[in-house]
Every structure is written in C-alpha cells, then in structure tokens.
Ligand code: NAI
C-alpha cells in the first residue's frame with residue numbers, strides 16, 4: 001500500500017493541501033487504490049517554537065518510508081530570511097536528489113487564459129527543469145559585504161552528469177507520451193561554457209530518438225515565443241533558473257498560478273509534489289486560495305503510482321469544475337477553497353462509483 005507523506009507547511013499551504021487530502025481519501029475509499037497518509041508538521045510555526053526546521057532523522061524517514069511526498073507551500077513573513085523553507089524544500093530536493101522538476105502547463109479552460117484564441121487553447125507544454133544545480137547550488141560568496149566595494153558572486157554550476165540525466169529524462173518522457181517536439185532552452189550565446197555543455201549533451205542524447213523533432217532556443221526568445229505561439233512547444237528542457245522563470249510565465253498562460261502543479265522527481269526513487277504557487281500570505285486564513293494546483297498535484301501523484309486512468313479521471317473532474325464555474329475568486333468565481341475541493345471530491349466519487357470499483 002503506497003504511503004504518502006503530507007507536509008501542509010505555511011500560509012495557504014494547509015488550506016490547499018487539505019483539499020488535496022480530501023481527494024486522496026475519496027480515491028482510497030472509492031477506487032481500487034489503497035493509500036496510507038501521514039501528516040508532517042514541518043512549518044514556520046514549528047520552526048519559531050522549537051528552532052528546528054527539519055532533522056536528519058526526519059530526512060531519513062521521509063526518504064525511506066514513503067512512496068511520495070505532497071507539500072503545500074513554505075514561506076512565512078515571521079521568518080524574514082525564510083531559512084526554514086530553504087532547509088526543508090531545498091533540503092528535500094537536494095538530499096533526495098530530486099533532479100527533475102516537471103511542470104505541465106495546459107489550458108484547462110480557455111476562458112481563464114490570456115490565450116483565448118483557439119490556437120492558444122491548444123497549449124500542451126511540459127517543462128523539465130533541472131532541480132539540483134545551476135545557480136541554486138549555493139556556490140559563490142560575498143567579499144567586503146555592506147561596503148561600496150562589495151563583490152557578490154553566484155556561480156552557475158553545470159555538471160555533465162546533472163545535464164545528462166535531466167536531458168535523458170525529458171527525452172524519455174517525450175517518447176512515452178508520444179510528444180513530437182523537444183526544445184532545449186539556454187543562453188548559449190552569452191553563457192558559452194554552460195551552453196556548450198548543454199548543447200553537446202542534448203545533441204548526443206537526441207541521436208537515440210531520431211523520430212523526435214529537436215530544437216534549441218535562447219531563453220529570451222523562448223519567453224517571447226511562449227506567448228506568441230504557445231501551442232508550438234511540447235517538451236522543454238532547461239536549467240534550474242530558466243525553468244523557474246519560464247514555468248511561472250507558463251502558469252500564467254494556463255489561467256493563473258493557482259492552477260499549476262509541479263513534480264520533483266528522482267525517477268525510480270523519490271517523488272515530491274507541490275503546487276507551483278507559494279504560501280500567499282496576502283490571502284492566507286481567508287479560505288479563498290485556489291486548491292486546484294494542489295489537486296492537480298494529486299493527478300501527477302497518481303501517474304507516478306502507475307494509476308494513469310485515475311489520473312485522467314481526476315483531471316477531467318477539475319476541468320468540469322472550471323467549466324461549471326465552481327472556482328475561487330482568483331478565477332473570477334465566488335466559491336471558497338473548501339467549496340471547490342468538496343465539489344471536485346463529490347463529483348469524482350460519483351464518477352468512480354459509476355465506473356465500478358476498478359476504475
Ligand atoms: P505566491 O505564489 O505565494 O503568491 C503570489 C500571488 O499569487 C499572490 O498575490 C497570491 O495571493 C496569489 N496566489 C498564490 N497562490 C494562490 C492560490 N492558490 N489561489 C489564489 N491566489 C494565489 O508567491 P510570493 O508572494 O512571491 O511568495 C509568498 C511566500 O511563498 C514567500 O515566503 C515565498 O518564499 C514562498 N514561496 C514558496 C514556494 C514553495 O513552497 N514552493 C514557491 C514560491 C514562493
């Protein structure tokens with residue numbers, strides 16, 4: 001029986017994760033899937049009370065005892081440096097070596113997207129962001145801090161091993177999903193050392209996939225192109241920083257950051273799912289956060305568990321909610337977080353009951 005660790009976190013994290021957990025309970029009770037769920041109170045509250053963000057023992061247990069982790073969001077204004085969030089989230093990404101950050105971006109309901117035109121509605125983009133190195137590796141330092149002679153260096157770390165494994169993961173995914181085009185995004189004209197490595201690896205891996213159309217684009221051109229012709233791109237593979245930036249852009253194209261899910265993966269080993277958005281302190285506690293990004297994460301979790309049919313069922317139910325206008329204020333609706341979560345849970349339970357226990 002798959003064991004899932006739930007980390008609600010801070011701000012709207014517990015609100016949206018509560019609705020994702022509701023969906024997991026429906027799946028446990030209505031489908032053939034049985035799940036065990038444990039809640040982990042890693043948060044700013046605990047950090048402020050005890051000074052502990054996450055212990056070595058907790059890392060080991062999360063690593064050894066669970067098939068997957070589902071996380072709400074971390075970040076709290078009472079912890080100005082956000083060090084607890086860094087320790088927990090970057091800690092898990094690095095310690096569990098979750099080298100793939102996968103972010104699917106589809107237009108679920110064109111009316112919510114700035115791409116209302118028919119070709120915009122066809123966006124079906126899958127971003128593979130390198131998740132363990134690049135500019136987030138923490139290499140660098142500061143000299144003469146606080147003076148007019150200050151020097152701040154942030155190194156962009158790219159290893160052959162790190163680039164090779166994310167590029168391979170993206171190609172494998174394109175092949176399995178039957179997607180026809182894969183695009184490398186870099187800044188090889190200005191960042192020639194990193195760009196050279198990424199392009200050599202991309203070309204080498206591509207040789208094993210003669211049927212896939214390959215492209216390389218500079219990140220600035222890609223930012224423009226994603227808006228100009230979002231339906232052109234399918235799989236995008238890129239570095240940590242460029243993936244971070246492009247996936248927020250793509251989330252806005254989907255219809256809003258409240259809809260976007262992400263998976264942090266070490267294929268075959270570990271998986272952590274989280275909505276793309278943060279803890280949204282400006283609306284925390286009001287009960288109006290959009291839970292769809294978190295619920296969409298459950299569908300990625302189902303894919304991870306090999307339950308593709310249930311995953312598609314859940315996605316279709318989220319789309320039903322959007323079509324019927326059962327949405328939170330960020331999408332122009334009047335429903336609250338719990339209202340949207342309950343509606344999707346009830347509709348899903350109904351659909352699964354109709355389909356029989358082996359849906
Ligand atoms: P944010 O994503 O929390 O909020 C940006 C804007 O989007 C806000 O106006 C917010 O109200 C809105 N928003 C976000 N999620 C929403 C939802 N589910 N429904 C409706 N509206 C939503 O990003 P921000 O403000 O830059 O960061 C806030 C805190 O979250 C910071 O402490 C930051 O470090 C942290 N953060 C954590 C992440 C994570 O845990 N993976 C990711 C991004 C930020």
Ligand code: MG
Nearest residue numbers: 244245248276
């Ligand atoms: Mg980001």
